[in-house]
Amino acid sequence: MEFIHNRLDTLYQFTKEKNYDIYDTETKYKGLPSSFKNRRVIKQKLYKDGNFRFPLIYDLYGLSVMIETEDHKTKQKIECIIDYILDPEYERLDNGYGILVNGDRHYYAMGWDAKLPNCEQMSAEVLQRLELMSHFKHATVHPWFKKAYSKVQEYITDIGAYSLPKEALQERAGCYVLGRHMSLGENRRKKRAYEIESTFRVLKIKKILESHL
Structure with missing residues (x-):
C-alpha cells in the first residue's frame, strides 16, 4: 500500500495544478526518428527516474480500489486526479502522451494514457x-x-x-x-x-x- 499511496501523492501534486503543458521543445533533440515526427516529446522532468507525474491508465485501477476504502482527504485527492483526466484539455494531449527520451538520442513511443475511448459504438x-x-x-x-x-x-x-x-x-x-x-x-x-x-x-x-x- 505504501507504493500506491506514494503514487497517489505524486499524481495529486501534479494534477492539482491543472498543468497540461507537458511537451518540450522538439528542436533541442537530435536524431529524432522520422516515424516520430508527428508526435511531441514529453518533458523529461515529468518522468524522471521512471516516476511518471501524469496519470496512466493503470493508475485508475489502483485509485478505483482506494476510493472505496480510504478517508475523505484521500478521496478528495483521487477526485482531483479524475477531474484532470475528464478535462477537455486532457483530450487535446497526444494519444499515448508522446515520446520519451532516454539518454543520448534514444527515443521511445509511450502509451497508456487514460483518455476516454470514443463511445459512438459499444466496444x-x-x-x-x-x-x-x-x-x-x-x-x-x-x-x-x-x-x-x-x-x-x-x-x-x-x-x-x-x-x-x-x-x-x-x-x-x-x-x-x-x-x-x-x-x-x-x-x-x-x-x-x-x-x-x-x-x-x-x-x-x-x-x-x-x-x-
Missing part, C-alpha cells in the same frame, strides 16, 4: 472503461459516462437481460486494460453465453452506481 474498451469510471461518483455525471451508459441500455432484451455486441465481449491477444480479455469463461458455443456475460457486465456497473446513492 470492449468502452464497456471496460465504463465499469472502471463507475467507481468514481463525480465521473458518473460526466457527458461521456452518461452517453456510454445510455449506449449500453440500447442492448436490453425483452426479458430485462442484456445482449451486447460480440466485439464488446472479445477475448483475444493483447492488453487487459485495452479490453482484450472480456470473456467470463462461458461456453460461447451455447446460445445464451453472450447474453449471460452481457447481463453480468451491466449488472456489475449498476451495482457500483447504486453504491453511490
Whole structure:
C-alpha cells in the first residue's frame, strides 16, 4: 500500500495544478526518428527516474480500489486526479502522451494514457472503461459516462437481460486494460453465453452506481 499511496501523492501534486503543458521543445533533440515526427516529446522532468507525474491508465485501477476504502482527504485527492483526466484539455494531449527520451538520442513511443475511448459504438474498451469510471461518483455525471451508459441500455432484451455486441465481449491477444480479455469463461458455443456475460457486465456497473446513492 505504501507504493500506491506514494503514487497517489505524486499524481495529486501534479494534477492539482491543472498543468497540461507537458511537451518540450522538439528542436533541442537530435536524431529524432522520422516515424516520430508527428508526435511531441514529453518533458523529461515529468518522468524522471521512471516516476511518471501524469496519470496512466493503470493508475485508475489502483485509485478505483482506494476510493472505496480510504478517508475523505484521500478521496478528495483521487477526485482531483479524475477531474484532470475528464478535462477537455486532457483530450487535446497526444494519444499515448508522446515520446520519451532516454539518454543520448534514444527515443521511445509511450502509451497508456487514460483518455476516454470514443463511445459512438459499444466496444470492449468502452464497456471496460465504463465499469472502471463507475467507481468514481463525480465521473458518473460526466457527458461521456452518461452517453456510454445510455449506449449500453440500447442492448436490453425483452426479458430485462442484456445482449451486447460480440466485439464488446472479445477475448483475444493483447492488453487487459485495452479490453482484450472480456470473456467470463462461458461456453460461447451455447446460445445464451453472450447474453449471460452481457447481463453480468451491466449488472456489475449498476451495482457500483447504486453504491453511490
